[in-house]
Amino acid sequence: MSSIVLKTNARIAEIGAEAWDQLAGPDNPFNSYAFLSALEESGCVAAHTGWQPQHLSVETETGEILGVTPAYLKGHSQGEYVFDHAWADAFERAGGSYYPKLQISIPFTPASAPKLLTKPEAELDVKSILIDGLERACEQLNLSSAHATFLGDDEVELFQSHQWLERHDRQYHWHNQGYEHFDDFLAQLASRKRKAIKKERRTVADHNLRIEWLSGSDIQEHHWDAFFAFYMDTGSRKWGRPYLNRNFFSLIGESMGDRIVLMLAHNGTEYVAGTLNLVGQDTLFGRYWGCNQHIPNLHFELCYYQAIDFAIENKLATVEAGAQGEHKIARGYEPVTTRSAHFIANPNFREAVKDYLDEERRYVAKDQELLKEVTPFKKG
Template identity: 60%
Template sequence: MTKPKNQVVAKTFSAAAQIGEAAWNACAGNQNPFVQYAFFNALEGSGSASALAGWHPQHIGLVDAQGSISAIMPAYIKSHSQGEYVFDHAWADAYARAGGNYYPKLQISIPFTPASAPKLLLRPGIPHELANALPDAAASATVQLGCSSAHATFLSKQELEIFTSKGWLERNDQQFHWTNHDYRDFYSFLETLTSRKRKAIRKERREALANGITVVWKTGSEITEADWDTFFEFYQDTGARKWGSPYLNRTFFSMIGESMADHILLMFAMDGERTIAGALNFIGEDTLFGRYWGCNTHVPYLHFELCYYQAIDFAIKQGLGRVEAGAQGGHKLARGYEPITTYSAHYIAHPAFREAIEDYLINEREHVALDQAEMTKYTPFKKLSS
């Protein structure tokens, strides 16, 4: 593969375990739970993200002359486009109709995780310019591995600029995030909303927790295997309805429960002694990431309570700056979650197909920007008088 500057060579690794926890986390840091070694090791070690599941690990590392890993880019060879949340099915169809094979492709992402997280992981003390070598290494790997393309998803704006400076194509999408403006409590947040929206949220919370329903938060050592059994039933039901079959297996949850408990927040809705719903969140340095939810009893507004309002409560109490409640969901707008732009970068090996995709993305970015501007007009917050 490529040999970038600073005496490092790009190599691929077929599992996070090949790199090892110490070397991986030295590059990943501890700010974002999804780039931790424990998360990738659970995905791969459980078989949830494996070649058999269509996620063949092919992590790219920059290795120095002493054999130390200076930087990592998490990557997978994909034989499908499931579990990515940046949709390219139309691209695959167009490529096939033109007589080509879109799969395999190289996916630079965190499997099944539509959350902002770094993809250019550098060990402290390494010159920041070394990050520029990783997109080049990925482009080289795309060709050498016989892939049609490479796709780096849910990038920061800063990382996007590194990729696009190397000729990768920019793609934009939209999510809804809640921002903590140093609120004292949930009620001080409500005071920033219009009267009508405040009343609507109070009504939803009141109805969700009517008839004695309570919510329990569990993190760290409070989470047991019995809790994971309960939550997995909820996850399976939701996954089966959304995707046809759940992406993650039961072993994955045991592995993160053992290795990442302090980064996990489980919320359960209780009807007396009976658990009727659950939501799984991951705790970052400054962000609460909502991931999965499920229930076995229909209660009006319970989904909003457990996934959105309880998340805001927790973030305020813990002094976290943001809640990311997952992909899509315009219904989050009325509940204080604001539209933000998400970014991805795409390397298309075939010149003609690249040109067609580039034209498509120009139009798509314009549409996303217009949609976000329109959405912003309808946020529930009080408008400042001029």
């Protein structure tokens, strides 16, 4: 691995679609050039939004790209779903400058995906070089920290070997046990839970809505218009300013429409609700939801039950329904640990964060065991 060059890239276009996707592979749609470049082209990810691209690449002297990682200089902690606001506050009160920091993640996306993207034949060496490069970037840019969030287990272990600190959190995923129909899934639930789900689905069915699954060229601009109105309403109510703009959705519709499933509910006159999903190699990723009228249980139907129907029909192994939400347990989604890794430059602050994370991991593990006891599946 001699004669290599570490570079930072202010735009993903400097690396290029062919080189990026060759390293990212087909498994996860959020790692794709199409998704990440749409964030940049639409202006959702840029210096003025506090997400300044700083993608790291490992290249040979002849320009062959051996590895990349999506990285951003962050001027805040919004849109990450792994919360470090308390760390920032503590560091600032102690006289330090927490921002900017380096964020290794998929912006606005709480879905686990590889972050050290490399050619398989030189995988481990290049991944270590990328981690070293991230640390070097912190040193050269005088950054307080670097944060690699929503990692795979193997990547966490590699970051740990470089003395990064491990952090745990929790999501809720649905797992396909080879079901042929939704009723096969229901048959695995305790009677009371099974009846509750049937009742929720009947409530929605009684409104005589038409549920559409749209992908590829079937998604037209008027579909995106309807969905964007739903997205803006939900985003404005939840966090004040939605992260994505209308152009972003058109861009991903054009560049990766075959990996999108837009689920919309129509009442015979207009669309009244919708949710956006992206399809991976064996996973359906649920992302955004919204509606323009209240229909009881429609959120559960579109975001959870329709996703299960789609996964069963398309023989997908998993549905990831986004961040947080213990209410997902009653609908067959099971608690899963998510993992991240953190590099803290200041040694004293690092020790304080380490102590905090040691305690937090114990809490998450204990809570995880308790939650597994209340899943709706038949016991034994």
